Amino acid sequence: MNxxxxxxxxxxxxxxxxxxxxxxxxxxxxxSEVHLIxxxxxxxxxxxxxxIKRELNLDVGVFQKDSLSLDITKTKESLQEFEKIKNxxxxxxxKYCRKNKxxxxxxDAASLPLVLAVEVGIPSIxxxxxxxxxxxxxxxxxxxYFSVISDIYRTExxxxxxxxxxxxxxxxxxxxxxxxxxxVGRKPNLSKNEARKSFGFQKDKKYI
Numbered sequence: 001m002n003x004x005x006x007x008x009x010x011x012x013x014x015x016x017x018x019x020x021x022x023x024x025x026x027x028x029x030x031x032s033e034v035h036l037i038x039x040x041x042x043x044x045x046x047x048x049x050x051x052i053k054r055e056l057n058l059d060v061g062v063f064q065k066d067s068l069s070l071d072i073t074k075t076k077e078s079l080q081e082f083e084k085i086k087n088x089x090x091x092x093x094x095k096y097c098r099k100n101k102x103x104x105x106x107x108d109a110a111s112l113p114l115v116l117a118v119e120v121g122i123p124s125i126x127x128x129x130x131x132x133x134x135x136x137x138x139x140x141x142x143x144x145y146f147s148v149i150s151d152i153y154r155t156e157x158x159x160x161x162x163x164x165x166x167x168x169x170x171x172x173x174x175x176x177x178x179x180x181x182x183x184v185g186r187k188p189n190l191s192k193n194e195a196r197k198s199f200g201f202q203k204d205k206k207y208i
Contacts, residue, residue, distance in 0.1 A: 002104075014108045
Protein backbone atom coordinates (compact mmCIF):
# COMPACT_ATOMS: atom_id res chain seq x y z
CA MET A 1 0.00 0.00 0.00
CA ASN A 2 1.14 3.53 -0.83
CA UNK A 3 -0.03 6.24 1.58
CA UNK A 4 -0.36 10.00 1.13
CA UNK A 5 -0.03 11.64 4.57
CA UNK A 6 -0.72 15.35 5.02
CA UNK A 7 0.29 17.14 8.23
CA UNK A 8 -0.76 20.72 8.82
CA UNK A 9 2.08 23.20 9.21
CA UNK A 10 0.24 25.23 11.82
CA UNK A 11 2.20 25.02 15.06
CA UNK A 12 4.18 21.87 15.84
CA UNK A 13 1.52 19.58 17.32
CA UNK A 14 0.38 18.14 13.98
CA UNK A 15 3.84 17.32 12.62
CA UNK A 16 5.07 16.20 16.05
CA UNK A 17 2.49 13.46 16.45
CA UNK A 18 2.76 12.67 12.74
CA UNK A 19 6.42 11.81 13.31
CA UNK A 20 5.36 9.16 15.84
CA UNK A 21 2.65 7.69 13.60
CA UNK A 22 5.00 7.69 10.61
CA UNK A 23 7.49 5.43 12.37
CA UNK A 24 4.72 2.94 13.13
CA UNK A 25 3.46 2.98 9.54
CA UNK A 26 6.94 2.57 8.08
CA UNK A 27 7.45 -0.56 10.17
CA UNK A 28 4.43 -2.26 8.61
CA UNK A 29 5.42 -4.80 5.94
CA UNK A 30 2.29 -4.21 3.86
CA UNK A 31 3.12 -0.51 3.42
CA SER A 32 5.41 0.17 0.46
CA GLU A 33 5.65 3.98 0.57
CA VAL A 34 4.51 6.86 2.73
CA HIS A 35 4.42 10.25 1.01
CA LEU A 36 4.60 12.95 3.69
CA ILE A 37 3.16 16.25 2.52
CA UNK A 38 3.62 19.29 4.79
CA UNK A 39 5.14 22.74 5.06
CA UNK A 40 6.96 21.36 8.12
CA UNK A 41 8.70 18.35 6.56
CA UNK A 42 12.04 19.66 7.89
CA UNK A 43 10.78 18.70 11.36
CA UNK A 44 11.24 15.06 10.35
CA UNK A 45 15.03 15.09 10.65
CA UNK A 46 15.44 11.39 9.90
CA UNK A 47 15.11 9.37 6.73
CA UNK A 48 13.68 5.99 5.77
CA UNK A 49 13.77 4.12 2.44
CA UNK A 50 9.95 4.03 2.36
CA UNK A 51 9.50 7.72 3.23
CA ILE A 52 9.10 10.41 0.56
CA LYS A 53 8.92 14.00 1.83
CA ARG A 54 7.36 16.90 -0.08
CA GLU A 55 7.10 20.47 1.15
CA LEU A 56 3.61 21.74 0.31
CA ASN A 57 0.84 23.58 2.16
CA LEU A 58 -2.74 22.31 1.79
CA ASP A 59 -4.34 24.41 4.52
CA VAL A 60 -4.12 27.91 5.95
CA GLY A 61 -4.62 27.43 9.67
CA VAL A 62 -4.60 30.74 11.49
CA PHE A 63 -2.20 33.65 11.73
CA GLN A 64 -1.44 34.97 15.18
CA LYS A 65 -0.25 38.36 16.43
CA ASP A 66 1.30 36.61 19.42
CA SER A 67 0.88 33.34 21.34
CA LEU A 68 -2.66 34.25 22.46
CA SER A 69 -4.31 36.53 19.88
CA LEU A 70 -5.42 35.79 16.32
CA ASP A 71 -4.69 38.06 13.35
CA ILE A 72 -8.19 37.94 11.87
CA THR A 73 -7.45 40.15 8.85
CA LYS A 74 -4.39 38.20 7.72
CA THR A 75 -6.15 34.88 8.28
CA LYS A 76 -9.14 35.98 6.20
CA GLU A 77 -6.94 37.27 3.36
CA SER A 78 -4.95 34.02 3.31
CA LEU A 79 -8.12 31.92 3.26
CA GLN A 80 -9.48 33.94 0.35
CA GLU A 81 -6.26 33.48 -1.61
CA PHE A 82 -6.20 29.77 -0.81
CA GLU A 83 -9.76 29.33 -2.09
CA LYS A 84 -8.64 30.79 -5.43
CA ILE A 85 -5.96 28.14 -5.93
CA LYS A 86 -7.77 25.22 -4.31
CA ASN A 87 -9.07 23.68 -7.54
CA UNK A 88 -5.63 23.93 -9.16
CA UNK A 89 -4.06 22.25 -6.12
CA UNK A 90 -6.63 19.47 -6.30
CA UNK A 91 -5.86 18.72 -9.93
CA UNK A 92 -2.10 18.79 -9.38
CA UNK A 93 -2.27 16.54 -6.31
CA UNK A 94 -4.72 14.17 -8.01
CA LYS A 95 -2.16 13.65 -10.79
CA TYR A 96 0.51 13.06 -8.14
CA CYS A 97 -1.62 10.45 -6.38
CA ARG A 98 -2.41 8.60 -9.58
CA LYS A 99 1.21 8.67 -10.74
CA ASN A 100 2.43 7.29 -7.41
CA LYS A 101 -0.44 4.78 -7.09
CA UNK A 102 -1.63 6.21 -3.77
CA UNK A 103 -4.24 3.95 -2.16
CA UNK A 104 -5.02 5.80 1.08
CA UNK A 105 -4.94 9.43 2.25
CA UNK A 106 -4.39 10.45 5.88
CA UNK A 107 -4.74 14.03 7.06
CA ASP A 108 -3.96 15.86 10.30
CA ALA A 109 -5.98 18.00 10.25
CA ALA A 110 -6.77 19.69 6.92
CA SER A 111 -9.96 19.06 4.95
CA LEU A 112 -8.61 19.44 1.41
CA PRO A 113 -6.87 16.02 1.37
CA LEU A 114 -10.30 14.47 2.05
CA VAL A 115 -11.64 16.17 -1.07
CA LEU A 116 -8.55 14.94 -2.91
CA ALA A 117 -9.38 11.37 -1.91
CA VAL A 118 -12.85 11.71 -3.44
CA GLU A 119 -11.30 13.16 -6.61
CA VAL A 120 -8.93 10.19 -6.92
CA GLY A 121 -11.51 7.63 -5.77
CA ILE A 122 -9.66 6.24 -2.74
CA PRO A 123 -10.45 6.08 1.02
CA SER A 124 -9.32 8.74 3.48
CA ILE A 125 -8.78 9.02 7.23
CA UNK A 126 -8.91 12.16 9.35
CA UNK A 127 -6.68 12.27 12.45
CA UNK A 128 -6.97 14.99 15.08
CA UNK A 129 -8.85 16.53 17.98
CA UNK A 130 -10.27 19.55 16.16
CA UNK A 131 -11.30 20.67 12.68
CA UNK A 132 -10.72 24.08 11.13
CA UNK A 133 -14.43 24.74 10.63
CA UNK A 134 -14.82 24.75 14.44
CA UNK A 135 -11.93 27.20 14.81
CA UNK A 136 -13.19 29.56 12.10
CA UNK A 137 -16.80 29.51 13.29
CA UNK A 138 -15.70 31.09 16.56
CA UNK A 139 -14.55 34.19 14.66
CA UNK A 140 -17.80 34.66 12.71
CA UNK A 141 -18.87 37.19 15.34
CA UNK A 142 -16.01 39.43 14.16
CA UNK A 143 -16.43 38.83 10.43
CA UNK A 144 -19.27 36.89 8.68
CA TYR A 145 -16.76 35.52 6.16
CA PHE A 146 -15.62 33.01 8.78
CA SER A 147 -19.12 31.56 8.95
CA VAL A 148 -19.12 31.04 5.18
CA ILE A 149 -15.68 29.39 5.11
CA SER A 150 -16.59 27.29 8.14
CA ASP A 151 -19.59 25.85 6.27
CA ILE A 152 -17.38 24.98 3.29
CA TYR A 153 -14.82 23.22 5.45
CA ARG A 154 -17.48 21.35 7.42
CA THR A 155 -18.76 19.88 4.16
CA GLU A 156 -15.24 18.90 3.10
CA UNK A 157 -14.63 17.08 6.38
CA UNK A 158 -17.77 15.03 5.83
CA UNK A 159 -16.03 13.38 2.83
CA UNK A 160 -13.70 11.40 5.15
CA UNK A 161 -14.10 7.65 5.06
CA UNK A 162 -13.30 7.56 8.77
CA UNK A 163 -12.23 9.88 11.55
CA UNK A 164 -9.76 8.98 14.30
CA UNK A 165 -10.45 11.35 17.18
CA UNK A 166 -7.67 12.08 19.63
CA UNK A 167 -8.39 12.98 23.28
CA UNK A 168 -9.66 16.47 24.21
CA UNK A 169 -11.75 16.59 21.03
CA UNK A 170 -13.60 19.77 20.08
CA UNK A 171 -17.12 19.55 18.58
CA UNK A 172 -16.71 17.73 15.27
CA UNK A 173 -18.56 17.88 11.95
CA UNK A 174 -20.54 14.76 10.96
CA UNK A 175 -18.17 11.93 9.99
CA UNK A 176 -19.63 8.78 8.41
CA UNK A 177 -17.49 6.62 10.68
CA UNK A 178 -15.26 7.58 13.58
CA UNK A 179 -13.34 6.05 16.47
CA UNK A 180 -11.88 7.55 19.62
CA UNK A 181 -8.19 6.71 19.96
CA UNK A 182 -5.52 7.30 22.59
CA UNK A 183 -3.15 10.21 22.99
CA VAL A 184 -0.25 10.34 20.52
CA GLY A 185 3.02 12.05 21.42
CA ARG A 186 6.78 11.78 21.26
CA LYS A 187 8.68 10.18 24.10
CA PRO A 188 11.01 12.47 26.11
CA ASN A 189 14.76 12.17 25.66
CA LEU A 190 15.51 13.24 29.23
CA SER A 191 14.58 11.78 32.59
CA LYS A 192 12.62 13.96 35.02
CA ASN A 193 15.75 14.81 36.98
CA GLU A 194 17.73 15.57 33.80
CA ALA A 195 14.98 17.86 32.56
CA ARG A 196 14.83 19.76 35.86
CA LYS A 197 18.59 20.19 35.81
CA SER A 198 18.61 21.44 32.20
CA PHE A 199 16.10 24.17 33.10
CA GLY A 200 18.02 25.15 36.22
CA PHE A 201 15.17 24.19 38.56
CA GLN A 202 15.88 24.21 42.27
CA LYS A 203 15.36 20.96 44.19
CA ASP A 204 13.15 22.46 46.92
CA LYS A 205 10.66 24.18 44.58
CA LYS A 206 7.69 22.99 42.55
CA TYR A 207 7.29 24.29 39.00
CA ILE A 208 4.17 24.34 36.83
